[in-house]
Amino acid sequence: MRLVCGLLGVLMFTGVWSPAADIEIVKPGGDKYLFDLSGLSAGAVAGSEFKQTLSRDLELSGWFKAGGVTTASVLVKGAVEVSGGTLMATCMVRRRDGHSYLNRVFSGKPDKSRVLAHVVADAIVKAVTGKPGIASTRIVMVGSRGGTKDLYVCDADGGNLLQITHDKKPCLFPKWSADARGIVYTSYVGGFPDVYHIDLVSGRRRRIAAFPGLNAGADVSPDGREIVLTLSKDGNPDVYTMNLRTRRIKRVTRTQHAAEASPTWSPDGRRIVYVSDRSGSPQLYVVSRDGGRGQRISFHGSENVSPDWGPDGRIVCSSRRNGRYQLVLYTVQPQAELQITGEYVDHETPSWAPDGRHILFTKTQNYRSDLYVLDTKGDPQIRLTRLQGDWYSGAWSTR
Template sequence: MKLVYWLTASALLCLSAMAPAQVRVIKTMSEVATLDVAQFVGKSEGAPAVFRQTLVEDLRRSGWFNLVGGTRAEFALLGAAELSGANLEVLCEAYNVAERAKLLDKTYKAAEREARALAHQVADDIVLKLKGREGMAAKRILLIGNRTGKKEVYLCDADGHNLRQLTRDNTISLAPKWSPDGKEFVYTSFRSRFPDVYLVNLASGNRKCLADYPGLNIGAAFAPDGRAVALVLSKDGNPDLYVKDLRRGRLTRLTSTARAAEASPAWSPDGQQIAFVSDRSGTPQLYVMDRAGGDPRRLTSQGSQNVDPDWGANGYIAYCSYIGSYQIFVMNPATLEFKQVTREDANYEDPSWAPDGRHVVCTRTVGYRSQIFIIDTLSGSLIPLLAESERGDWMAPAWSQQ
């Protein structure tokens, strides 16, 4: 593979020129770092150009870097993307400039048509090596859209590209959630005229009904080990919280609250607890309980409604609170400390954590139009997921962890 303007020796010379004379204190991983991308080259057209543009966009979207060129930076990215027959070959090196330390040295190969997917993979590798964080670029997002006139489940990349329809139930579909391995998802559909829970294999499209009990069957969410789902059923009266063992089919009832309804279960990262919504206090609030049952502990008290919890791998719960409008908050369930991460310029609902523990994807509604946005919980910045030209309303996103 011919690499234009790039050799390891010249790269080291560039790093020597860029490095300050004195030793610098390395910033903490939570801070934005400067990253020089000017020395990563690619042709101005075709797959190499698509790769480089996508890579730069992914790194900028990550929030961890301030991208610069030709100036002294904390990190430097060097390499090239070129076509070799029908394949795209990418050589990528990343350096800590001050320490003159190589942090990433890898050659990537993919089919020419996979330029965007390869860029997502490389971006996540760079984030991991330079910041020690999981990336979000190579993961995918499930969402509900109504552009056909019916609410169906769709799938897209984390940058909104490759949008495709997954279900054709020609009815109402609700609340898609990923399996831990990213190979399946569960959702609620009215395809039988009643709200039932289905499991769908992404590769084959095959589906299996997990819950079609009399009454409501909603809110299914996989346990982190993939062996069970938590869900809400009303087969015994009020909507209560249950756990279903997927291997044995055994159903365990966790709540039996008189004159109250439960909703929206979300598992803790270790699978030992479940956060959920209950109106047992008179208004919808967040609670947490052990997966084996027991007395729930109330988590929220501010706001007239607190709903839609999602428990991230970072240990924090993202949720929606009504404070005159619906806003996204992030809570530490151990200390009950919380902070608002959205501006009160719209209604924000349905938060779902990215695997990087920094971003959440959510539904943003202004007037009668709902769209999907990505929120940086550290900086507060908003990024639209889909192009404005995508017709219809979009809601209920779920970010894959694998």
């Protein structure tokens, strides 16, 4: 089972998300496929929710824009209906010239029309563009409401928000497991900062790292076998890897007078990017998974923190420039950087979507935090959280 997941992961990285030379540059608002859903009949209540969700999902993919029946180049026809206790979506997706992209019947539960719409949206995105969709992915975050902090999960479009812990204790840095079935995070539920794993399917929570001192910032390796995390048990915060089956740990960094934080795996699982203040300020370093001396990759900005290594090899991080945190992309080879935000507010804890195009981040202004989605190809930012409270440390699921 694990092996299959691992293989799938490898296929995803080598197959779908290989450095795609064919990705055309899409300008904001332009060069998108115009779609039309008027040929999709939806009678039931579930049907209209399905259609609304599908339309928004297609736009959120970044590749589509709603058009009229006379202007659209992608025409979706068919029917959404409840039949025999099943929600059925018959979808024929054609290009204006008649070329067929997709002709399939999708089925789901009548009370889960949003879920089915996400599946159909991803199938359409894949069939038309050849690229992976993100409609079925999910987002985990910390919500601080009324002074208490807990973990919440929502769909990629911000809907279906669910509270998954009720501890009222500080919780930090949630990340998804490689199979997107579970979450690892840091919690004080046992009195100390320890790392826990929550299986979202069974609802079971296990403590997986509880060494003396700090246990924090765990990130699951792409093959799902290991986590990389920060431990202070040997006298100062350093980066370690832990095999999830044997629970054996291995030290990756060894700095006596510096603090390490935020370790994150490269997509191939061979390297780790992390934050160290050994130069006097928090900066990004890259090290082999087997350890050694980290190579510094960030040289601009008084701080470079919270890195996330994207599926296409670009590292996004939060970089303090002119007094505010901005999002910056780094590539390791060749070494390059690109600032992608400029608004005079704080942009923190970025997390790549599995499509390698969208980035989730926390925007903080006037001491209020909300999650936003940024499109690296230039579409406007989208605010994801709208409820009262502070919403931050969002992480996009791995699939």
